[in-house]
Amino acid sequence: MLFAKSAPKENLVVRxxxxxxxxxxxxxVLDVRVDDGVIAxxxxxxxxNAHRVLEGHGLVLAPAFVDPHVHLRTxxxxxxxxxxxxxxxxxxxxxxxxxAMPNTKPIVDSAATLGALIETARAEAEVPVGFxxxxxxxxxxxxxxxxxxxxxxxxxxxxxxxVPVASAGLMRRALQYGAVTGRRIALHCEEATLSRExxxxxxxxxxxxxxxxxxxxAESLMVERDLALAAYERQPLHLLHLSAWESVQALRRAxxxxxxxxxxxxxxxLCLTDEAVRSLDPNVKMxxxxxxxxxxxxxxxxxxxGTITAVATDHAPHARHEKDVPFEAAPFGVTGLETAFAALxxxxxxxxxxxxxxxxxxxxxxxxxxxxxxxxRIAVGSPANLVLLDxxxxxxxxEESFRSRSVNSWLLGQTVKxxxxxxxxxxxxxxxx
Amino acid sequence: MAExxxxxxxxxxxxxxxxxxxxxxxxxxSDDVExxxxxxxxxxxxxxxxVKKLPTLKGRLVINVFYESSTRTSSxxxxxxxxxxxxxxxxKSSGSSVDKGESLKDTAITLGAYDPDVIxxxxxxxxxxxxxxxxxxxxxxxxxxxxxxxxxxxxxxLYTMREAFGRIEGLHVAIVGDVLHxxxxxxxxxxxxxxxxxxxxxxxxxxxxxxxxxxxxxxATDIGAIAGADVVYVLRMQQERMQEGANYVxxxxxxAARWGVTPERVRPGQKVMHPGPMNRGxxxxxxxADHADALIETQVRAGLVTRMAVLYDLLxxxxxxxxxxxxxxxx
Numbered sequence: 001m002l003f004a005k006s007a008p009k010e011n012l013v014v015r016x017x018x019x020x021x022x023x024x025x026x027x028x029v030l031d032v033r034v035d036d037g038v039i040a041x042x043x044x045x046x047x048x049n050a051h052r053v054l055e056g057h058g059l060v061l062a063p064a065f066v067d068p069h070v071h072l073r074t075x076x077x078x079x080x081x082x083x084x085x086x087x088x089x090x091x092x093x094x095x096x097x098x099x100a101m102p103n104t105k106p107i108v109d110s111a112a113t114l115g116a117l118i119e120t121a122r123a124e125a126e127v128p129v130g131f132x133x134x135x136x137x138x139x140x141x142x143x144x145x146x147x148x149x150x151x152x153x154x155x156x157x158x159x160x161x162x163v164p165v166a167s168a169g170l171m172r173r174a175l176q177y178g179a180v181t182g183r184r185i186a187l188h189c190e191e192a193t194l195s196r197e198x199x200x201x202x203x204x205x206x207x208x209x210x211x212x213x214x215x216x217x218a219e220s221l222m223v224e225r226d227l228a229l230a231a232y233e234r235q236p237l238h239l240l241h242l243s244a245w246e247s248v249q250a251l252r253r254a255x256x257x258x259x260x261x262x263x264x265x266x267x268x269x270l271c272l273t274d275e276a277v278r279s280l281d282p283n284v285k286m287x288x289x290x291x292x293x294x295x296x297x298x299x300x301x302x303x304x305x306g307t308i309t310a311v312a313t314d315h316a317p318h319a320r321h322e323k324d325v326p327f328e329a330a331p332f333g334v335t336g337l338e339t340a341f342a343a344l345x346x347x348x349x350x351x352x353x354x355x356x357x358x359x360x361x362x363x364x365x366x367x368x369x370x371x372x373x374x375x376x377r378i379a380v381g382s383p384a385n386l387v388l389l390d391x392x393x394x395x396x397x398x399e400e401s402f403r404s405r406s407v408n409s410w411l412l413g414q415t416v417k418x419x420x421x422x423x424x425x426x427x428x429x430x431x432x433x
Numbered sequence: 434m435a436e437x438x439x440x441x442x443x444x445x446x447x448x449x450x451x452x453x454x455x456x457x458x459x460x461x462x463s464d465d466v467e468x469x470x471x472x473x474x475x476x477x478x479x480x481x482x483x484v485k486k487l488p489t490l491k492g493r494l495v496i497n498v499f500y501e502s503s504t505r506t507s508s509x510x511x512x513x514x515x516x517x518x519x520x521x522x523x524x525k526s527s528g529s530s531v532d533k534g535e536s537l538k539d540t541a542i543t544l545g546a547y548d549p550d551v552i553x554x555x556x557x558x559x560x561x562x563x564x565x566x567x568x569x570x571x572x573x574x575x576x577x578x579x580x581x582x583x584x585x586x587x588x589x590x591l592y593t594m595r596e597a598f599g600r601i602e603g604l605h606v607a608i609v610g611d612v613l614h615x616x617x618x619x620x621x622x623x624x625x626x627x628x629x630x631x632x633x634x635x636x637x638x639x640x641x642x643x644x645x646x647x648x649x650x651x652x653a654t655d656i657g658a659i660a661g662a663d664v665v666y667v668l669r670m671q672q673e674r675m676q677e678g679a680n681y682v683x684x685x686x687x688x689a690a691r692w693g694v695t696p697e698r699v700r701p702g703q704k705v706m707h708p709g710p711m712n713r714g715x716x717x718x719x720x721x722a723d724h725a726d727a728l729i730e731t732q733v734r735a736g737l738v739t740r741m742a743v744l745y746d747l748l749x750x751x752x753x754x755x756x757x758x759x760x761x762x763x764x
Contacts, residue, residue: 197676199559204644210559210580210619213643280560324538326558328579 001156001373002097002128002426003121004087009037009427010384013048017056017388021063021378022361032061034384037427042380054422056388062360063376064096064385064423067337068186068264068367069161069240069312072129074120075113076105081317081405083117087126089315089337089404092433094387096376096425097368098337099130102139103162109134109145111153118154127425130156130373135174135185141166144174151181157371159186161240164222166192171226175235184262184371186238189222189247190288199328201243201274201291209277211328214289220246227254227261236260238370241314243269243288245298252307262370264312265299267340268410271347272296276410282323282330283410286314303362304354310367311359313340317406335409338402343411345391345418356391386424393419455743456562456575457582458623466628470592472742473735480516480738490519493550493748498540498565499576500526500556505709505736506576506585510553513740519550537561538568545569550748554578572747580616580674585743586708587620589735591628593728594664596735597704602629607659608650609694610668610716613640614675617708618668622648633658637692639681656692660700667694667707667717689715696720704728 012034019030019042031046032039041047067090073081081089083100090098100117102108108117114133121129133155137143139162147158158178165171165187178185195218200206202213223239227250230237242248242263251263268286273293276284284290302308316333323330336343341363348354365375376385396415399407423431454460479487495514499507507523514521530540537556544552545568552571554562559579566573577583595601606625612618612634622645625632632650634641635658646652659665670688675681682688695718699705705717705727713719722729 202643204647207642207645208619208648210582210616212580215643280563282560321536321538324564325536326556326560326564326578328558328560329537 001154002130003118003154004125004128004426005123007428010034010424010429011036011049012052012054012429013046014054014056014061014386014388015046017059017061019061019378020357020360022357023063023365023375024377024379026378027357032378032386034424034427037384039378039380039382039384042378054388058392059421060389060391061378062387062389063364063378064387064425065094065341065363066367066373066376067095067098067313067315067340068310068371070098070100070315070337071103071317071333072100073317074104074117079405080319082124083120083129084124084126085403085405086315086317086337087129089402090127091423091425091430092403092420093337093339094341094389094420094423095127095337096385096387096423097128097130097373099132099156099371101159101161102132102134107134107138108132109137109139111146111149114150114153114155126430130371132157132159132161132186134158135160135165136170139163141170144170144177147177147181151183155181155183157184157186157238159188159240161186161188164188164190164192168225168229172229172233175229175233175237179235184236184238186240187226188240189219189226191218191221194218194221198289199285200277201289203274203292205274205277211277214287216244216246216291216295219244219288220250223247224250227251227259230254230261231257231259236262239263241266241269241288241312242299242302242308243291243295245295248298248302248307252302255307262310263308264310264367264370265303265308266312266314267336267343268334269299270296270303270311271343272410277327280327281410282325282327283334283408283412285327285330285332286316286334287332300348300353304358309362310370311340311344311362312367313337315404317404318408320407323408333408335402335404335406338404339397339409339411339416341389341420342397342416342418346416350417384424384427386422387420388422390419390421391417393417395419452566452570452572453747454562454566454573455584455747456566456573458584458587458620458627461627463627466588466591466624469588469739469742469746470595472745473592473738476738476741476745486516486518488518489745490514490517490748493519494547495519495521495551495553495744496544496547496549496571497521497523497553497576498544498555499523500531500554500561501577503555503576505733506555509733509736509740510576513737513744516737517741517744519744537564541565541568545571551744574743574747577616580614581619583616583620585736585740586617587624588743589732589739590621590666590706590708591624592735592739593706593732596731597728598663601625604630604664605633605662606630606664606666607633607635607662608666608668609635609656609659609692611640611670612636612645612668613642613681614671615668619648621666622650626650633662635659635692637682637688656698659694659698662703664704664706665694665699667705669708669710670712670716685715692716693718694721696724699726702726706732708732
């Protein structure tokens with residue numbers, strides 16, 4: 001389900017880093033030896049086997065990250081991102097695997113389009129990448145794609161991300177047929193008759209600024225519907241980019257009732273509120289929108305208590321000229337692959353709101369589990385998927401630092417803490433700073 | 434006056450002052466408003482002279498860029514510039530490169546190349562004046578950006594109320610109608626709150642934005658709530674901003690019957706204002722619009738002098754607190 005260019009595997013030793021693997025319960029200063037791309041030994045004073053040695057003192061070595069929600073803009077908008085540039089950005093962000101959404105031009109709704117993407121990924125993907133295929137043809141919301149054939153071709157899951165599946169009847173059929181594929185169905189929950197023309201969260205800030213509101217209930221109503229359908233059909237589903245308190249509540253209830261639902265949340269929804277829109281900066285315009293402080297608190301709580309098990313960047317590159325317009329004319333979406341860890345470390349871990357271990361788990365094992373991917377592990381015999389983090393690094397985020405072809409980051413100009421020093425993905429060193 | 438300014442600058446380290454704009458009422462203080470209203474008043478007196486033109490802004494360039502249709506605002510800005518002897522240019526979106534798909538940023542950079550002192554912009558999208566301020570060196574005046582702000586309208590309304598009542602503080606103003614789509618309402622609520630007036634919004638539920646009370650006003654859905662107000666400020670039903678099938682109200686007929694400002698609903702002496710253009714027979718009964726208690730024509734006259742004051746204030750950058758009678762002395 002994941003594809004990357006083939007390259008020689010790494011032989012190296014990371015010496016003396018604080019090794020944290022929350023899923024394995026490891027938190028100790030250790031040496032880690034990688035032989036031919038596989039973790040071969042953990043311990044102190046390890047024999048280097050004549051491998052290259054990386055000094056890890058003062059740094060954190062963790063399972064590399066998995067991003068379940070990326071827009072690679074290929075095919076169709078290669079000026080904004082390519083598989084090569086997007087996966088290079090992922091490598092710089094500490095990711096060992098990413099999943100790309102199918103709302104490209106054309107939409108990934110046929111085995112032919114998917115097959116071509118997989119070929120490209122095999123030729124140029126720095127980091128293993130999986131491709132979701134559309135639930136409905138052309139994401140039109142009327143006709144199911146040939147999901148079984150798409151799964152056989154290598155689809156990592158199914159989503160109409162960007163547009164909701166408006167028809168409840170069709171949504172039910174997708175859940176039923178999805179069982180045949182064994183792949184996860186991922187849903188963008190938005191009741192379009194409530195959100196239409198909406199520019200930002202509906203509340204005191206939108207009332208003052210004059211923007212048409214995109215109310216929380218536009219999301220939570222659809223979350224409730226889809227959870228009800230999943231419960232009825234006894235099928236799993238994954239909820240994309242939750243933003244509202246009510247959605248978290250609905251998910252918590254459904255999970256308690258035994259519904260196999262997972263969910264993700266973005267760094268920007270965890271770090272910002274609708275107050276940020278007062279800047280009228282098009283780089284704080286996203287769908288779903290930034291919401292109120294109480295929503296943000298609920299998302300952070302949901303992430304901590306495991307209601308939400310995945311952090312997803314919803315990395316959405318946009319051409320500079322498309323974002324350099326009045327807020328209302330700008331497209332939704334911001335980039336995030338290269339800044340996710342720093343954003344969460346700066347805004348949540350440093351202030352003491354969320355433990356580092358929780359962030360590391362929700363950025364790696366959590367999202368992998370949601371899609372049935374192998375969880376990155378720091379254990380003997382596991383493929384080397386490692387990220388080396390410098391928690392003390394403090395730096396300013398500027399346009400020049402991005403490997404992505406687009407620079408529409410909400411963090412531009414901000415000083416953050418927490419840097420990625422090195423990324424090993426599937427046994428290969430893909431990034432080193 | 435001019436000498437005093439030179440002396441003051443001599444005492445300061447040389448640093449270019451930050452570019453001043455007039456984009457949102459939120460950006461100004463009550464002192465700023467008082468200064469602008471006083472300046473407008475001096476200009477009103479100057480317009481009573483036989484020769485109405487003042488040489489104050491001679492050699493200055495004011496470009497008016499209008500991406501939306503406008504009669505009052507565009508004509509008053511143009512005349513305000515001319516009355517102060519500035520060179521003025523007016524550009525409308527139709528018939529310009531905008532028709533050819535030029536972006537706002539590129540249009541702004543193009544106009545900025547002429548080194549205008551002021552760019553006055555009206556645009557259907559929130560944030561357009563901020564973008565122009567970012568990419569040009571001009572002082573930017575917001576003549577209306579989407580549903581966000583229309584600060585010179587608020588200023589002329591404050592001026593009108595001050596002239597009619599001799600004060601703004603303590604006045605009770607009822608703003609009636611389509612608040613949701615109204616940049617006029619947003620600027621005016623902030624302006625009135627800034628100057629210590631009391632505001633009640635009266636509208637059908639779907640036309641009252643959720644959360645608007647946080648701006649410092651009360652809300653009501655019953656037209657009876659206008660009874661105690663000193664001023665009834667009637668908003669235009671903005672049919673052009675209402676999407677098909679949105680059903681904010683069932684019909685204009687029902688709106689007029691339930692929320693229209695009619696002679697039966699206002700009391701003698703209660704002043705009525707409207708930013709124009711009016712939908713007579715919808716939000717306002719013609720008998721109210723044409724009554725002696727209506728200040729609608731006064732508002733139009735106030736628009737000219739307050740916009741003169743804004744241009745003057747931005748371009749002369751007088752320090753806050755300067756006695757604004759100097760406007761005429763300089764002239």
